[in-house]
Amino acid sequence: xxxxxxxxxxxxxxxxxxxxxxxxxxxxxxxxxxxxxxxxxxxxxxxxxxxxxxxxxxxxxxxxxxxxxxxxxxxxxxxxxxxxxxxxxxxxxxxxxxxxxxxxxxxxxxxxxxxxxxxxxxxxxxxxxxxxxxxxxxxxxxxxxxxxxxxxxxxxxxxxxxxxxxxxxxxxxxxxxxxxxxxxxxxxxxxxxxxxxxxxxxxxxxxxxxxxxxxxxxxxxxxxxxxxxxxxxxxxxxxxxxxxxxxxxxxxxxxxxxxxxxxxxxxxxxxxxxxxxxxxxxxxxxxxxxxx
Ligand code: UTP
Numbered sequence: 001x002x003x004x005x006x007x008x009x010x011x012x013x014x015x016x017x018x019x020x021x022x023x024x025x026x027x028x029x030x031x032x033x034x035x036x037x038x039x040x041x042x043x044x045x046x047x048x049x050x051x052x053x054x055x056x057x058x059x060x061x062x063x064x065x066x067x068x069x070x071x072x073x074x075x076x077x078x079x080x081x082x083x084x085x086x087x088x089x090x091x092x093x094x095x096x097x098x099x100x101x102x103x104x105x106x107x108x109x110x111x112x113x114x115x116x117x118x119x120x121x122x123x124x125x126x127x128x129x130x131x132x133x134x135x136x137x138x139x140x141x142x143x144x145x146x147x148x149x150x151x152x153x154x155x156x157x158x159x160x161x162x163x164x165x166x167x168x169x170x171x172x173x174x175x176x177x178x179x180x181x182x183x184x185x186x187x188x189x190x191x192x193x194x195x196x197x198x199x200x201x202x203x204x205x206x207x208x209x210x211x212x213x214x215x216x217x218x219x220x221x222x223x224x225x226x227x228x229x230x231x232x233x234x235x236x237x238x239x240x241x242x243x244x245x246x247x248x249x250x251x252x253x254x255x256x257x258x259x260x261x262x263x264x265x266x267x268x269x270x271x272x273x274x275x276x277x278x279x280x281x282x283x284x285x286x287x288x289x290x291x292x
Contacts, residue, residue, distance in 0.1 A: 002155035005148055005210055006053050007122070008046045008129040010039065011115035013059035013106035018258060027062045028258065029133045033266045034274065038257055039065055040094060042133035049144035051129055054101045055122045057115045069094060069101055111229025117219040125213050127151070130232075132207030136266050138273075139252025143208050146250045150184055151210045156244030157236065159187070160208040162254060169199035173233040175247050176200035187245040192226045192233040203247065206254050211236065212243055268292075 016028030023031075029039040043054065056065060072091065079088040106118045116130060129144060137143040143160050151158045161175055176189030177200075189200055209232075218235035225231040239245055255266035271281045272292060285292045 001152060003127055005049070005051055005127050005129055005151060007055060007126060008051045008053070008131055008144075009055045009057060009116055009119045009123070010042060010131055010133055011057045011106075011112055011119075012039070012062060012065060012133065013057050013109055013115050013118075015059075015109055016258070018260065019263075025061065027065055029062075030064050030068065031257070031263065033136060033255075033257065033263070034271050034277070037068060038136060039068065039133045041136050042131045043069075043094075043096075045137065045142040045144050046129065046131060048142040049129070049148045051144065051148070052097065052100055054096060055119045056101070056103045057106050057118050058103055059106055059109060066103055069096060071095055111224065111227075111231055113219055113222060113225075113230035113232040113235055116232055117216065117222075117230070120213075120216045120219070123213055123216070127210060127212050130207075130209040130211065134256070134258035135207035136255045136257050137206070137208065137250075137252055138255070138270065139250060143250045143252055143254075146252075147208060147210055147248055150246060150248050154184070154244050154246050156246070157187075157212060157215075157239055158210040158246050158248060159205050159236075160250045161185075161203040161247040162206050162249070164202050164204045166199070166202045167196050169194050169196050169202055169204070172204035172206075173231075174199050174201060175203050175205065177203060177247065183249045183251070185247045185249065187240055187247050189240065190233050190237040192231050203249070205233070205247075208250075209236075212239070214239060214243065 012029045016023035019028050030037045102122055104118055106115045147158050147160055164172060170193050173190060173192050174194055175187050178186030178188040215235050218238040222230050222235055225234045256262035257266050271277050282292045
């Protein structure tokens with residue numbers, strides 16, 4: 001059995017420009033889907049996979065994330081006085097075990113690869129997961145849990161993939177698939193945002209990774225790639241052939257909540273799954289002339 005995955009990095013230093021002005025003061029990861037911030041979905045997904053050491057790579061203006069995962073004494077006291085015990089319990093659940101959460105800063109948004117590199121000293125010599133919280137994944141078991149199960153069999157590196165429309169490959173990191181075993185595919189190549197005419201497949205990397213610490217050796221020396229940013233894809237690609245590298249076509253649905261329409265879609269889809277809301281949401285959609 002390979003070393004267990006206990007740590008996860010959440011890169012949250014991006015500027016969230018597609019959501020301005022909402023993200024001028026509020027971090028994108030704090031935008032709520034139904035009634036929970038995006039970052040909390042990501043943390044709960046990791047916990048379900050047995051991963052409980054969290055490293056946040058933050059930037060300026062991200063204090064709300066730190067506060068969200070801490071006690072809010074005044075609020076807790078007021079809720080207790082008003083006998084609102086359900087809410088009290090709910091907000092208490094967001095606070096991780098003391099010492100299991102760390103924050104480091106990416107001083108300049110130089111790209112996802114650079115953000116992950118900023119977490120290197122917290123990871124040390126262990127395998128670790130990465131989750132991009134603006135990609136909300138609705139899956140049961142959670143996407144990361146499905147990945148950990150594969151990792152426990154294969155070791156090495158495991159990334160989650162999903163199919164995109166063939167004309168959309170230039171929006172994502174895309175894999176070149178090798179041997180297929182059920183939902184698990186060998187990865188023989190990785191390309192960042194390939195033109196549809198040159199894409200090796202339409203299987204895109206959706207923002208969930210389990211990597212070995214060897215990736216830091218490549219990130220250490222990496223120069224900016226596509227878009228002038230230090231891409232994670234380039235360093236991951238260097239691991240192919242050196243270590244086992246698999247992709248999991250996970251079972252579930254993802255919502256790109258970094259995009260306005262994806263975010264709205266996630267809100268509608270997840271509220272329709274809520275017993276306490278579904279009826280009223282259906283009525284509201286019908287009033288707008290929409291079917292659900
Ligand atoms: P995005 O490409 O979605 O960028 O980053 P963004 O800045 O968050 O949003 P837009 O495009 O300006 O609207 C994907 C993930 O990588 C992180 C982001 O926080 C997000 O989780 N990231 C990106 C960093 O942490 N640092 C970077 O330099 C770039």
